[in-house]
Amino acid sequence: xxxxxxxxxxxxxxxxxxxxxxxxxxxxxxxxxxxxxxxxxxxxxxxxxxxxxxxxxxxxxxxxxxxxxxxxxxxxxxxxxxxxxxxxxxxxxxxxxxxxxxxxxxxxx
Amino acid sequence: xxxxxxxxxxxxxxxxxxxxxxxxxxxxxxxxxxxxxxxxxxxxxxxxxxxxxxxxxxxxxxxxxxxxxxxxxxxxxxxxxxxxxxxxxxxxxxxxxxxxxxxxxxxxxxxxxxxxxxxxxx
Numbered sequence: 001x002x003x004x005x006x007x008x009x010x011x012x013x014x015x016x017x018x019x020x021x022x023x024x025x026x027x028x029x030x031x032x033x034x035x036x037x038x039x040x041x042x043x044x045x046x047x048x049x050x051x052x053x054x055x056x057x058x059x060x061x062x063x064x065x066x067x068x069x070x071x072x073x074x075x076x077x078x079x080x081x082x083x084x085x086x087x088x089x090x091x092x093x094x095x096x097x098x099x100x101x102x103x104x105x106x107x108x109x
Numbered sequence: 110x111x112x113x114x115x116x117x118x119x120x121x122x123x124x125x126x127x128x129x130x131x132x133x134x135x136x137x138x139x140x141x142x143x144x145x146x147x148x149x150x151x152x153x154x155x156x157x158x159x160x161x162x163x164x165x166x167x168x169x170x171x172x173x174x175x176x177x178x179x180x181x182x183x184x185x186x187x188x189x190x191x192x193x194x195x196x197x198x199x200x201x202x203x204x205x206x207x208x209x210x211x212x213x214x215x216x217x218x219x220x221x222x223x224x225x226x227x228x229x230x231x
Contacts, residue, residue: 032215033215033216035215035217035218037218043224044206044221044223044224045218045221046221047214047217050214050217051215054214056219057219088155090218092215092216098172100154100156103155
Protein backbone atom coordinates (compact mmCIF):
# COMPACT_ATOMS: atom_id res chain seq x y z
CA UNK A 1 0.00 0.00 0.00
CA UNK A 2 1.32 3.41 -0.99
CA UNK A 3 1.56 5.91 1.86
CA UNK A 4 2.25 9.61 1.38
CA UNK A 5 3.69 11.39 4.41
CA UNK A 6 3.58 15.17 4.46
CA UNK A 7 5.68 17.43 6.63
CA UNK A 8 5.56 19.63 8.51
CA UNK A 9 2.05 19.36 9.90
CA UNK A 10 1.97 23.13 10.32
CA UNK A 11 4.23 25.87 9.04
CA UNK A 12 3.98 29.34 10.57
CA UNK A 13 5.04 32.04 8.16
CA UNK A 14 4.50 35.71 7.43
CA UNK A 15 3.23 37.23 4.18
CA UNK A 16 6.16 37.63 1.82
CA UNK A 17 7.98 34.58 3.20
CA UNK A 18 8.80 31.45 1.24
CA UNK A 19 7.48 28.11 2.42
CA UNK A 20 8.43 24.57 1.43
CA UNK A 21 6.26 21.54 2.06
CA UNK A 22 7.44 17.97 1.78
CA UNK A 23 5.63 14.88 0.52
CA UNK A 24 7.40 11.56 0.98
CA UNK A 25 6.18 8.39 -0.72
CA UNK A 26 6.62 4.97 0.90
CA UNK A 27 7.72 3.57 -2.47
CA UNK A 28 9.00 5.02 -5.72
CA UNK A 29 6.31 6.64 -7.83
CA UNK A 30 6.07 8.17 -11.27
CA UNK A 31 6.48 11.94 -11.53
CA UNK A 32 3.58 11.99 -13.98
CA UNK A 33 0.97 11.39 -11.29
CA UNK A 34 2.13 13.41 -8.31
CA UNK A 35 -0.35 16.22 -7.61
CA UNK A 36 -0.74 19.07 -5.13
CA UNK A 37 -3.99 20.66 -3.96
CA UNK A 38 -4.81 23.65 -1.82
CA UNK A 39 -7.82 23.66 0.47
CA UNK A 40 -9.33 26.55 2.39
CA UNK A 41 -11.92 26.17 5.16
CA UNK A 42 -15.35 25.29 3.87
CA UNK A 43 -14.12 24.83 0.30
CA UNK A 44 -13.30 21.90 -1.92
CA UNK A 45 -9.64 21.27 -2.69
CA UNK A 46 -8.24 23.22 -5.61
CA UNK A 47 -5.76 21.77 -8.08
CA UNK A 48 -2.40 23.55 -7.95
CA UNK A 49 0.21 21.29 -9.50
CA UNK A 50 0.08 18.10 -11.55
CA UNK A 51 2.83 15.95 -12.99
CA UNK A 52 5.03 17.00 -10.03
CA UNK A 53 5.84 20.44 -11.42
CA UNK A 54 3.19 21.62 -13.90
CA UNK A 55 1.05 24.45 -12.63
CA UNK A 56 -2.66 24.10 -13.27
CA UNK A 57 -4.51 26.74 -15.24
CA UNK A 58 -4.61 30.06 -13.42
CA UNK A 59 -2.10 29.13 -10.71
CA UNK A 60 0.46 31.90 -10.14
CA UNK A 61 4.14 31.21 -10.67
CA UNK A 62 4.95 31.68 -7.00
CA UNK A 63 3.79 28.06 -6.66
CA UNK A 64 6.33 25.50 -7.81
CA UNK A 65 6.68 21.76 -7.48
CA UNK A 66 9.71 19.54 -7.70
CA UNK A 67 11.01 16.12 -6.78
CA UNK A 68 11.21 12.55 -7.95
CA UNK A 69 10.92 8.92 -6.89
CA UNK A 70 9.98 9.27 -3.20
CA UNK A 71 10.69 12.90 -2.31
CA UNK A 72 8.52 15.76 -3.56
CA UNK A 73 8.30 19.40 -2.59
CA UNK A 74 5.81 22.21 -3.00
CA UNK A 75 7.39 25.64 -2.68
CA UNK A 76 5.38 28.82 -2.31
CA UNK A 77 7.36 32.01 -2.78
CA UNK A 78 6.33 35.48 -1.65
CA UNK A 79 3.37 34.24 0.38
CA UNK A 80 0.18 36.18 -0.18
CA UNK A 81 -2.61 36.35 2.43
CA UNK A 82 -4.75 34.01 0.30
CA UNK A 83 -2.05 31.31 0.38
CA UNK A 84 -2.63 30.49 4.04
CA UNK A 85 -4.42 27.18 3.72
CA UNK A 86 -3.94 23.43 3.91
CA UNK A 87 -1.98 21.68 1.16
CA UNK A 88 -2.31 18.05 0.16
CA UNK A 89 -0.22 15.89 -2.07
CA UNK A 90 -1.80 13.04 -3.97
CA UNK A 91 -0.62 10.18 -6.11
CA UNK A 92 -2.94 8.70 -8.70
CA UNK A 93 -1.40 5.71 -10.37
CA UNK A 94 -3.10 2.62 -11.67
CA UNK A 95 -6.20 2.06 -9.62
CA UNK A 96 -6.40 1.23 -6.79
CA UNK A 97 -3.05 2.90 -6.27
CA UNK A 98 -4.39 6.23 -5.15
CA UNK A 99 -3.23 7.96 -1.99
CA UNK A 100 -3.48 11.33 -0.31
CA UNK A 101 -1.05 12.79 2.15
CA UNK A 102 -2.35 13.93 5.51
CA UNK A 103 -1.97 17.61 4.66
CA UNK A 104 0.27 20.48 5.71
CA UNK A 105 -1.15 23.72 7.00
CA UNK A 106 0.47 27.07 6.34
CA UNK A 107 -0.68 29.50 8.99
CA UNK A 108 -0.02 33.15 9.57
CA UNK A 109 2.78 33.72 12.06
CA UNK B 110 -16.27 25.96 -17.85
CA UNK B 111 -16.98 22.67 -16.11
CA UNK B 112 -19.27 22.71 -13.11
CA UNK B 113 -20.26 19.88 -10.81
CA UNK B 114 -23.40 20.31 -8.72
CA UNK B 115 -23.99 17.86 -5.91
CA UNK B 116 -27.35 16.94 -4.43
CA UNK B 117 -28.64 14.49 -1.87
CA UNK B 118 -29.79 14.24 1.73
CA UNK B 119 -27.56 15.54 4.44
CA UNK B 120 -28.87 13.44 7.34
CA UNK B 121 -28.99 9.66 7.09
CA UNK B 122 -29.92 7.18 9.82
CA UNK B 123 -27.54 4.35 10.74
CA UNK B 124 -28.00 1.19 8.64
CA UNK B 125 -29.75 3.16 5.90
CA UNK B 126 -28.49 3.99 2.41
CA UNK B 127 -26.78 7.22 1.39
CA UNK B 128 -27.51 8.39 -2.13
CA UNK B 129 -25.72 11.37 -3.71
CA UNK B 130 -25.84 12.72 -7.23
CA UNK B 131 -23.40 14.92 -9.13
CA UNK B 132 -24.73 16.84 -12.12
CA UNK B 133 -22.17 17.76 -14.78
CA UNK B 134 -22.23 20.87 -16.93
CA UNK B 135 -19.55 21.82 -19.43
CA UNK B 136 -18.47 18.20 -20.00
CA UNK B 137 -20.12 14.85 -20.58
CA UNK B 138 -20.20 11.81 -18.33
CA UNK B 139 -19.45 9.79 -21.48
CA UNK B 140 -16.11 11.45 -22.32
CA UNK B 141 -12.67 10.08 -21.43
CA UNK B 142 -12.61 11.90 -18.11
CA UNK B 143 -12.92 9.98 -14.86
CA UNK B 144 -15.74 10.88 -12.49
CA UNK B 145 -14.61 10.65 -8.92
CA UNK B 146 -16.17 10.37 -5.49
CA UNK B 147 -14.20 11.45 -2.45
CA UNK B 148 -14.99 12.08 1.18
CA UNK B 149 -13.26 13.97 3.94
CA UNK B 150 -13.48 13.71 7.70
CA UNK B 151 -11.22 14.64 10.60
CA UNK B 152 -10.54 10.97 11.34
CA UNK B 153 -9.95 9.76 7.77
CA UNK B 154 -8.66 12.85 6.01
CA UNK B 155 -9.25 12.89 2.26
CA UNK B 156 -10.41 9.47 1.11
CA UNK B 157 -10.92 8.33 -2.47
CA UNK B 158 -14.08 6.25 -2.78
CA UNK B 159 -13.78 5.33 -6.42
CA UNK B 160 -14.34 6.38 -9.99
CA UNK B 161 -16.60 5.96 -12.98
CA UNK B 162 -15.24 6.19 -16.49
CA UNK B 163 -16.47 5.52 -20.00
CA UNK B 164 -14.59 3.47 -22.57
CA UNK B 165 -17.33 2.30 -24.94
CA UNK B 166 -19.26 1.39 -21.81
CA UNK B 167 -19.21 2.56 -18.21
CA UNK B 168 -16.73 1.07 -15.77
CA UNK B 169 -16.73 1.58 -12.01
CA UNK B 170 -13.84 1.09 -9.62
CA UNK B 171 -14.22 1.18 -5.86
CA UNK B 172 -11.92 1.73 -2.93
CA UNK B 173 -11.29 -1.46 -0.96
CA UNK B 174 -12.52 0.19 2.23
CA UNK B 175 -16.08 0.56 0.91
CA UNK B 176 -16.22 -1.93 -1.94
CA UNK B 177 -18.79 -4.22 -0.34
CA UNK B 178 -21.22 -1.34 0.30
CA UNK B 179 -20.85 1.10 -2.57
CA UNK B 180 -22.34 1.32 -6.04
CA UNK B 181 -21.80 3.98 -8.69
CA UNK B 182 -24.08 4.71 -11.59
CA UNK B 183 -23.84 7.06 -14.55
CA UNK B 184 -26.72 8.44 -16.60
CA UNK B 185 -25.85 10.00 -19.97
CA UNK B 186 -29.43 11.17 -20.49
CA UNK B 187 -29.18 13.50 -17.48
CA UNK B 188 -25.39 13.86 -17.57
CA UNK B 189 -25.11 12.84 -13.95
CA UNK B 190 -23.27 10.27 -11.91
CA UNK B 191 -24.29 8.93 -8.55
CA UNK B 192 -23.09 7.19 -5.43
CA UNK B 193 -25.01 4.73 -3.30
CA UNK B 194 -23.53 3.66 0.03
CA UNK B 195 -25.44 1.06 2.01
CA UNK B 196 -25.47 0.16 5.71
CA UNK B 197 -24.03 3.49 6.78
CA UNK B 198 -22.60 4.05 10.24
CA UNK B 199 -21.48 7.24 12.00
CA UNK B 200 -18.00 6.47 10.57
CA UNK B 201 -19.42 7.36 7.15
CA UNK B 202 -20.14 10.92 8.25
CA UNK B 203 -18.12 13.61 6.53
CA UNK B 204 -18.03 15.90 3.53
CA UNK B 205 -18.55 14.07 0.27
CA UNK B 206 -17.16 15.48 -2.97
CA UNK B 207 -17.53 14.60 -6.59
CA UNK B 208 -14.72 15.61 -8.93
CA UNK B 209 -13.44 15.21 -12.46
CA UNK B 210 -10.23 13.34 -13.20
CA UNK B 211 -8.69 14.93 -16.25
CA UNK B 212 -6.85 12.48 -18.46
CA UNK B 213 -4.76 15.28 -20.02
CA UNK B 214 -3.49 16.14 -16.55
CA UNK B 215 -2.58 12.60 -15.54
CA UNK B 216 -6.03 12.19 -14.02
CA UNK B 217 -5.53 15.05 -11.57
CA UNK B 218 -8.84 16.26 -10.14
CA UNK B 219 -9.34 19.63 -11.79
CA UNK B 220 -12.99 20.34 -11.02
CA UNK B 221 -14.81 19.58 -7.80
CA UNK B 222 -18.37 19.74 -6.59
CA UNK B 223 -19.27 22.04 -3.77
CA UNK B 224 -19.24 19.26 -1.21
CA UNK B 225 -22.09 17.64 0.72
CA UNK B 226 -21.87 17.46 4.51
CA UNK B 227 -23.37 14.11 5.40
CA UNK B 228 -24.23 13.20 8.97
CA UNK B 229 -25.09 9.65 9.94
CA UNK B 230 -27.17 9.83 13.10
CA UNK B 231 -30.40 8.51 14.52
